[in-house]
Amino acid sequence: MGQWFHDNITEPGKLPMLLALTAFVLTFLLTRTVTRLIRAGRGPFRNVTPGGVHIHHVVPGVILTVIGGFGAVGSGRHGWSAAVFAVVFGIGAGLVLDEFALIVHLADVYWTEEGRRSVEVVVLASALAMLVIAGFSPLGVDSLSADEQQDRATVISTVVLNLLLVVVVLAKGKPRMALIGVLIPFVALFGAIRLARPGSPWARRFYGGRHRARARAALRSYRHDRRWNGPRRRFQNLIGGAPDAPDAPDAPDAPGSRGDTPD
Structure with a gap:
């Protein structure tokens, strides 16, 4: 265990990755703590609104990510500069991904x-980074022996096969499993064998005339969501805060509420 930790975690070439991940997670947790205090009206923190414009923290996050990314590329994997730029990149990425939903929807959600x-x-980005630090390589090339790595045909075929499995998993409507499958081929294989989620491109293409397959896919999706949606939401609320309750629909106007007189 100690040798594995030394080879995969404290290896000098992986130190910047470890520092970036640590900065990323700590920045996200600190940012969520501050935003939750602002939301509750507690503490000295306030939104930054120069000139009446709300500056979201994704803005400094993008700047720090660009500086850290270019600096990390230019400084290599060793030395103090690589460590500094890795921390800058991790802080920037934490600020950016904390407002990922705002970028997707182009609205304050x-x-x-x-x-x-x-x-x-x-959470998914943190998990993928930890897998890389732990020694998992994209598309499972790390599982090849030294002799197999010398055989280009074996390496290429392994990468192509794993990539095809990842594409199938994506087509089946399982993006999280596909991303993890990039690093752990067994996950991609498992996802490719399982039924597609209803409404996914795979289901629309191959389950159109197969009523039993559609019914099984819908039932499996329902059972999966019923089992995991509750724990997942509680975990999200724990680390990110519970979302606001949706606004109640406006009640229909009562007769005469607008000053109308009955006939």
């Missing part, structure tokens, strides 16, 4: 149901 997507993306 931070405290709405749509805003939950930001928390999902942050």
Whole structure:
């Protein structure tokens, strides 16, 4: 265990990645803490609104991400400069992905149901980064032996096969599983074998005339969502805060409420 930790976590070439991930997670948690205090009206924190324009933290996040990214590319994987730029990049990425839902919807959906997507993306990005730090390589090339790595045909065929599996999983409407499958081929294989989610491109293309397949896919999706939606929402609320309750629909006007007189 100690040797694995030394080889995969404390290896000098992976130190910038570890620093970037740490800065990323801490920035997200600190940002969510500050925004929740602002939302509750507690503490000294306030929204930044120079000239009446609300400056979202995705703006400094983009700037820091660009600086950290270009700096990391130019400084390599070793030395103090690589560590500094990795931290800058992690901070910027944390600020950007915390408002990922705002970028997708081009609207301030931070405290709405749509805003939950930001928390999902942050958790998924953190998991993928930890897998890379732990030694998993994209598309499973790390599982090849030294002799197999010398055989270009084997490497190319392995990468192509894993890539095809990832594409199938995406077509079946399982983006989270597809992303993890890029690093862990077994996950992509498992997702490719399982039934597609209803409404996915795969289901529309191949389940159109197969009533039993459509029914099984719908039932499996319903059971999966019923089992995991509750725990997932509680976890999202724990680390990201619960969204605002949707506005109640306006009640229909009562007779005479607008000053109308009955006939």
